[in-house]
Amino acid sequence: MPLTDTQIKNLKKQDKPKKYSDGGGLFLFIPPQGSKLWRLAYRYDNKQKTLALGAYPIVSLADARKKRDDAKRLLGSGIDPSQQAKLDKIHRRASNAITFNAVADEFLEKVEREGKADATMTKKRWLIDLARDDLGTRPISEISAAEILVPLRRVEAKGNYETARRMRSTVGQVFRFAIATARAENDPTGGLKGALTTPTVTHRPAITQRNALGGLLRAIWGYEGAPETKHALMLMAYLYPRPGELRLAEWAEFDLEQSAWTIPAARAKMRREHKKPLPSQAVEILHIQKELTGDGRLVFPSIKSRVQPISENTLNGALRRLGFTQKEMTSHGFRATASSLLNESGNWSPDAIEAELAHVGADMVRRAYHRALYWDERVKMADWWAEEVESMRSSTN
The missing domain is CATH 1.10.150.130 (Tyrosine recombinase, N-terminal domain)
Known part of the structure; x- marks a missing residue:
């Protein structure tokens, strides 16, 4: 007859092991120590086998019967319940190890x-x-x-x-x-x-009015600090790269004869090589800078170590010394400045401007166009922008 919970609770340990059947191969095994252990007797591949299902009362009578039925379903599918239990245990251990x-x-x-x-x-x-x-x-x-x-x-x-x-x-x-x-x-x-709370977008400070920009340019050209810092600020104005790209620039990246700067993929933000045309004004500054640091790897090494670049705060600190607050202009702001005025001019296609800024296009096709199709336009745009910088710097209006 099937077991009942009352019957199981009243079972006592004996001098010899004892089995109490519940039906369908399920039985309760009580060794001399008195534990009440669920077991399932079954045949697989013409061999008599036993599967441990846990101890009572942790595994209740209802739970034991469910485990018996699950094992019977595995047998019906040609699967050995004991082998499946071992595989499940291995899987649990593996899952726990994958933290x-x-x-x-x-x-x-x-x-x-x-x-x-x-x-x-x-x-x-x-x-x-x-x-x-x-x-x-x-x-x-x-x-x-x-x-x-x-x-x-x-x-x-x-x-x-x-x-x-x-x-x-x-x-x-x-x-x-x-x-x-x-x-x-x-x-x-x-x-x-x-x-999550949506953060408030704060745009990087940048000067985008021509008169105000002219004042900034005149201040940079009159900078009396380290010449390397002055040259870096001048190049930021002409080339508007990401500050880190200029700060970490190496002489091997520049082809001054071909007027080109190739920023390697390892340092470009978008993880792809970015080639920038150099106007003659930028080439002239780089020639002067090369006399100062051309014997080393870095274009702008730190004053403390020739193998370390200038710090992230060098350019912004120079802007502060020139009288421009953090809310007025940052080194990264040169990119927004150039982007605004280039777009406002109406002389250049938006895609060419985006390509020069090394922004990612809408798709892979546009990325390919950015690298190739717009190069000639970007060369002309670089020369035009350099002339604009000169014009705004010279203007007193």
């Missing part, structure tokens, strides 16, 4: 192999580290959106809304890497886009 920390470390190694800039790697590591205390030891396949929201809310609570947004994006990259490498089935961060 967020382990996958995140692999992801960072992959990104670094792809040649991402040191600054990019530092930011990714920092953003991922913000999540490690809460997610690090958890199996990545088991992490829920609610768990990820905990460290995100902690960052938001400090008012760092943009950091929280970037953290969600970077953690999402870890999950998508886990999906691509068969360690997870979904990215829980996707459902959190609407949960």
Whole structure:
């Protein structure tokens, strides 16, 4: 007869092992020690086998019967329940070993192999580290959106809304890497886009009025500090690169005879090589600068070490000494300045301007056009802009 809970509770240990059948191969095994252990007797491949189902009362009578029925279904499909139990155990151990920390470390190694800039790697590591205390030891396949929201809310609570947004994006990259490498089935961060506070966009300060820009240019050309800093500011005005691209520039990147500067993919923000035409005014400044630092690798080395570039604050600090506050102009602002005035002129196609700024086009076709089709226009545009800089610098209106 089938067992009952009352009967099982009243069973006592005996001097010899005892079995109590529940039917369908399920039985309760009580060794002399008194434990109450569920077992399933079955035949597979013409062999008598026994499957352990757990101990009573942790595994209740109802649970034991369900496990028996599940095993019978496996047998009906030609699967040995004991072998399946071993595979499930291995899978659980493997899943537990694949933690967020382990996958995140692999992801960072992959990104670094792809040649991402040191600054990019530092930011990714920092953003991922913000999540490690809460997610690090958890199996990545088991992490829920609610768990990820905990460290995100902690960052938001400090008012760092943009950091929280970037953290969600970077953690999402870890999950998508886990999906691509068969360690997870979904990215829980996707459902959190609407949960975070949208940061207020603050545009970088830039001077875009011609008269005011003329005053800035005259101040730069009259700068009495280090000549290397003056030359760097002059080139920012002529070429409007990203400050880091100029700060880290190496002499090997410049072909002064062909009037071209090729910024390597490893240093370009969009991770693709960017070639810029050089107007004659920029070439002249570079020749002068080469007399100062041409015996080294860097165009603008630090005064403390010839193998280290000038610091990130060198150009902005020079602008402050010239009297321009952080709210008026920054070194990055030269890009917005040039972009605004080039577009306002109506002389150049928007795509050529975007190409010169090294922005990513709408699709791969446009990227190819940016590199090739607009080169001649960009050469003319570079010369025109240099003449405009000279005109605004010389004007007293």
